[in-house]
Each structure stands twice: as structure tokens, then as C-alpha cells.
Amino acid sequence: MEEDIQNGEGVSLKQIMLLIRANALIIALCLLLGVAAGLGYYFVAKPSYTATQALSITCKDDEGVSRMSTAYLNTIVESCRQNTVIEEANRLYSPDGSVSRAITTNRVNVTYDDERVSYYIYISYTDNDADIVRAKLAALTEAVSTVGADLASDVITYNVTVNPATEHPDLVTKSNRTTGLLLGILAGAVLAFFAVLVRHLADSAVKTKEQLEQVTGAKTFAVLQDGAEEGARRLSDNVLFLTESGEHKSIEIASAFETDGASDAAAALAVRLGASGKRVLVVDANFFRPCMHRLLGVENTLGLSGYVAGRVSSETAIAAAPHENVFLLPQGENADNPSAILISDKFRELLAEAKEQYDVVLLDVSPVLQSSEYLHVSPLSDAAIFFAAHGAVKKAHAAEAVAELKRSGAKVAGAVFTRYNAKIGRSVGYKGDTFYAEYDPK
Numbered sequence: 169m170e171e172d173i174q175n176g177e178g179v180s181l182k183q184i185m186l187l188i189r190a191n192a193l194i195i196a197l198c199l200l201l202g203v204a205a206g207l208g209y210y211f212v213a214k215p216s217y218t219a220t221q222a223l224s225i226t227c228k229d230d231e232g233v234s235r236m237s238t239a240y241l242n243t244i245v246e247s248c249r250q251n252t253v254i255e256e257a258n259r260l261y262s263p264d265g266s267v268s269r270a271i272t273t274n275r276v277n278v279t280y281d282d283e284r285v286s287y288y289i290y291i292s293y294t295d296n297d298a299d300i301v302r303a304k305l306a307a308l309t310e311a312v313s314t315v316g317a318d319l320a321s322d323v324i325t326y327n328v329t330v331n332p333a334t335e336h337p338d339l340v341t342k343s344n345r346t347t348g349l350l351l352g353i354l355a356g357a358v359l360a361f362f363a364v365l366v367r368h369l370a371d372s373a374v375k376t377k378e379q380l381e382q383v384t385g386a387k388t389f390a391v392l393q394d395g396a397e398e399g400a401r402r403l404s405d406n407v408l409f410l411t412e413s414g415e416h417k418s419i420e421i422a423s424a425f426e427t428d429g430a431s432d433a434a435a436a437l438a439v440r441l442g443a444s445g446k447r448v449l450v451v452d453a454n455f456f457r458p459c460m461h462r463l464l465g466v467e468n469t470l471g472l473s474g475y476v477a478g479r480v481s482s483e484t485a486i487a488a489a490p491h492e493n494v495f496l497l498p499q500g501e502n503a504d505n506p507s508a509i510l511i512s513d514k515f516r517e518l519l520a521e522a523k524e525q526y527d528v529v530l531l532d533v534s535p536v537l538q539s540s541e542y543l544h545v546s547p548l549s550d551a552a553i554f555f556a557a558h559g560a561v562k563k564a565h566a567a568e569a570v571a572e573l574k575r576s577g578a579k580v581a582g583a584v585f586t587r588y589n590a591k592i593g594r595s596v597g598y599k600g601d602t603f604y605a606e607y608d609p610k
Contacts, residue, residue, distance in 0.1 A: 191367060195360040195364065198360035199353065199357060199360060201356055202353050203352060203353055204352075205356070206349035206352020207349060207352070209345065209348035209351075210345040210346070210348055211345075213343075213344060215341055215343040216341070216343070217294065217296065217298045217339060217340070217341055218292055218293070218294045218339070218340045219292060219293055219301045219305045219338065219340075220290055220292040220305075220338045221291050221305055221309050221333075221334070221337040222288050222290055222333040223288060223309070223312065223313070223330050223331065224287060224332070224333040225241075225244060225288065225289055225331075226328070227240050227327070227328050228326055229326050235326045238282075240324055240328075241280050241289070243320055243324055244289065244317075244320045245280055245289055247316050247317075247320040248278045248312045248319075248330070249276070250319060254271055254311075256311035256315045257271050257307040257311035261303060261304055261307035269295075269300065271307065271308065275294045277294075278291050288333060291305070291312055298341075302339070309337075317330040373559050373561065374558075374559070374566050375559045375593075377391075377585075380556060380585060381583065383566045383570060384566070384570050384580055385570065385580065386583050388582070388584070389402065389582035390402040391558065391584070391585040391588050392436075393587070393588035393590075394587075396588070399585075403437055403440075404437060404441055404444065406582060407437065407528065408444070410551060411527065411528050416550040417523045417526070418522070418551075419530055419553060420542075420545060420546060420549035420552035421553060421555065422536055422546075422573055423535055424535060424537045424561055424568070424569035425535050425537060425538060425557075426456065426457055426538060427557060427560065428557045428561060429557060429586040430532070430586070431459050431460060431463065431532050432586075433555055434450065434460075434530050438464070438489075438530055441493075441527075442491055442493035442494040443492055443493075447495070447527045447528075448494050448528045448529075449486065449495045449496075449526040450496045450530045451522070451530065451532065452497065452498050452532055453499075453533050453534070454532045455499065455503060455506035456535055456538055456539040456541070458498070458499040458503075460496055460498060461496065461499075464489040464490075465490045465491075466488075466489050467487065468500065469501065470501070471487075471497060471498035471499050471500025472485065473499060473503040475514065475518065476508075482521060485497055497518075507544060510545060531545055531549055533545045536569040536572050537569050537572075546573060546576035546577045546578035547577035549578060551580075552578040552580045552581065553580075553581060553582045553583070554566075554569070555586050556584070556585060556586065557585075558589050558593070559589045559593075560587070
């Protein structure tokens with residue numbers, strides 16, 4: 169059931185829903201921002217008023233015969249659109265020039281029914297005040313009827329007259345407030361989309377099995393979580409399977425950083441393996457921050473440093489831990505030159521003897537990206553397991569650490585997630601609070 173998560177075959181609807189759920193707060197904030205902007209426009213924006221006046225036109229020769237044609241209609245309309253008409257309309261609207269809001273051409277529209285040769289043209293004016301619209305349209309109507317008609321007569325050889333066809337113009341109210349509100353919500357949705365996209369692309373942490381296996385090039389052995397037995401059992405079973413043939417008895421415990429919890433996991437693994445009847449030796453080769461003596465309850469006295477210095481024998485250096493079948497070679501005191509200890513012939517001889525005397529030898533090494541002592545241990549191990557804190561270590565860091573391990577001669581056989589984060593897990597498809605509970609198969 170583990171294989172369900174992030175199989176790398178593109179983006180499914182389920183993954184999109186998980187991404188939305190993981191970013192619900194960001195999406196909600198962006199939508200609220202869009203709604204707020206839309207509501208602001210809704211209450212601030214003024215409605216638009218358009219008043220339209222129908223004008224009856226005639227174009228007759230001296231004998232009173234109508235000579236209306238499409239070409240003449242176009243001429244009349246263009247005459248009514250000229251600046252001279254607008255200037256006359258402004259003079260009529262504000263004879264003394266005291267009104268600041270003058271009639272402007274971009275708010276005027278003169279047209280006719282182009283489906284047929286019509287005896288009517290239509291003039292309209294748009295503004296944000298109904299009374300102003302009516303007043304300006306009245307001035308425009310008078311200007312068109314006089315100046316516009318005269319301008320058209322200068323071009324057309326027939327008599328042209330333009331007169332209002334109705335006593336009162338039609339008034340239409342148009343409000344963009346609802347449109348503004350909808351556009352605000354749409355803008356919020358677009359903002360949310362890009363915010364989630366940027367966050368997703370910028371998120372480089374290792375969160376899924378597929379990602380862990382991609383950066384390590386090895387199978388995921390287990391996902392460890394405090395209080396959950398399933399992950400620890402799976403790790404133990406995978407190590408038992410790995411050492412069953414006798415070809416992989418010494419296993420390097422590696423990680424990118426100290427915070428990945430590899431040492432804690434190794435100590436728990438040793439206890440579980442010992443309880444299963446296997447004789448287990450843990451070698452504390454982590455000179456960055458030795459802690460195995462504390463985790464397994466053993467005094468950090470002579471240990472490895474004392475053995476290499478010739479002060480004690482291997483039997484004396486290795487201490488029995490207060491756990492069934494578990495033994496520890498602590499780092500010991502006065503380990504001032506870690507490299508000299510790890511490249512010594514005595515250390516190599518001790519590992520060779522340990523592989524004969526114990527079923528499993530766990531080599532806890534320093535974090536790969538924080539120290540360099542692992543370089544001397546990797547060539548001596550039969551296999552390595554890479555530990556990464558779930559959702560904490562970045563892909564680039566994990567990939568760099570694994571590359572360094574392989575360059576030093578380590579054979580990475582498996583990978584393990586430590587410190588499983590249930591919240592992050594649920595965001596990428598794990599349903600329960602533990603990795604192995606309530607799995608949601610495809």
C-alpha cells in the first residue's frame with residue numbers, strides 16, 4: 169500500500185486536491201483579498217447613465233422627392249460627429265463657460281440602423297449623473313439639428329433636416345459594480361493559484377517515498393515515527409533480509425545532518441535486532457557528536473580510541489549494553505584525531521573480527537554534510553542505509569550527501585524516513601496520523 173504515494177506518473181486530480189488542502193490558508197487569504205477589493209469597487213463605483221435621442225432626418229431635392237441613401241446617411245452621421253457640433257453643444261450647455269464638465273467626444277455616439285436605409289439617426293451620451301446626461305444630450309440634440317444639418321448640407325446637394333423624433337430621450341442605467349465584484353473574486357483566485365504554484369515550486373523538501381528513492385537511488389526501507397511500531401518493525405525486517413546471506417554484515421548508518429536522527433534510529437534498530445535473537449555490535453564512529461553510549465546506556469570510557477591507542481584489548485573496549493544481545497564499541501575518551509583512528513590497521517582488524525563474531529555490525533558515522541570522518545568508514549562497510557528527516561531535509565542536500573557517500577565507496581542499499589510529520593504526510597496523501605494507517609489507495 170506504500171507504493172501509492174507519488175508514483176511519478178504525472179499530476180492526478182487527487183494530488184491537486186492534496187495541494188489545495190495543504191495550501192488552504194493561503195488560498196483563503198487570497199480569495200478574501202479579492203473579495204475585499206471587489207466589495208470596495210462595488211460600494212465605491214458609480215453607475216453609468218446613457219441617454220439616447222432618436223432624430224428624424226430628411227434628405228429631399230427641390231421637388232420634395234426623398235433622396236435618402238446609405239452614402240447620405242453616412243455623410244450626415246459624420247457631420248454630426250465633427251468638433252464643430254461638439255463646440256456648439258458645449259456653448260448651448262454652458263453659455264458662460266462656468267460648467268467644468270464639458271461635453272467630450274469620447275462620451276458621444278452617433279449612429280443609424282445599418283441594416284436598411286433608415287430615416288432616423290440616434291445620438292447618445294454617457295455619464296455618471298442622470299441629470300447631467302439629459303442636459304448634455306439636449307444640447308447635443310440642438311447642435312446636431314442645426315450645425316450638424318448645415319455641415320451635411322455643405323456636402324450633400326439636397327436639403328437636409330435633422331429633428332428630434334421623440335419628446336424625451338431614453339435613459340438606460342448600467343452598473344459595473346457586480347462585474348467589479350466578480351472580477352475581484354477572479355483576481356483573488358488567480359493570485360491564489362500563482363501563490364500556491366510559487367510555494368510548490370519553491371518547496372524542495374523530501375516528503376514522499378518517491379522523492380526519497382529518487383535522490384538516494386535506493387528502496388525506502390521504512391518510515392519511522394515516535395510511538396509507531398510498524399516503521400521500526402519494517403526497518404528491522406529489511407536489515408535482517410539484507411544481512412541474511414552473510415554478505416552484508418556491516419552496515420553504515422548515514423545521514424546528511426545531525427537533525428536527521430540517524431543515531432537515534434540506529435540505537436532503536438540495534439535493540440530490536442537483539443530482541444530478535446541476533447548478536448549486534450554498534451560502533452560509534454560519529455566523531456561529530458558521539459551519543460551512542462548515552463542512547464544505549466553504556467559508559468564512554470576507553471572504547472575505540474583506547475583500543476587503537478593500544479591501552480585495551482577489543483574485548484575490553486566493547487561493552488555489553490543493558491539490552492539483550494546488544495554490544496557497543498563507544499568512541500572513548502581523548503579521541504583528538506578521528507581520522508588517524510579510522511584509517512588505522514587496528515580499526516580495520518577490529519571490524520573484520522566483529523563481522524566474524526556478530527550477526528550485524530552497525531557503524532554510526534558522522535553527518536555527511538557536517539563532517540568528513542565518514543570517508544574512512546564507507547569503504548569498510550558492506551552496505552549503507554541513508555536516513556532523512558521527513559519533510560525537513562532538502563532534496564539537494566539529500567542528493568549531495570548520497571553522492572558523497574557513493575564517492576567514498578559506500579553501497580547505499582536502502583533509505584529511511586525518520587521523524588515522520590503527520591501534517592506534512594497528510595498534505596501528500598497519507599491519510600492517518602501514521603504513515604501506515606488508513607492508507608488511501610488509488
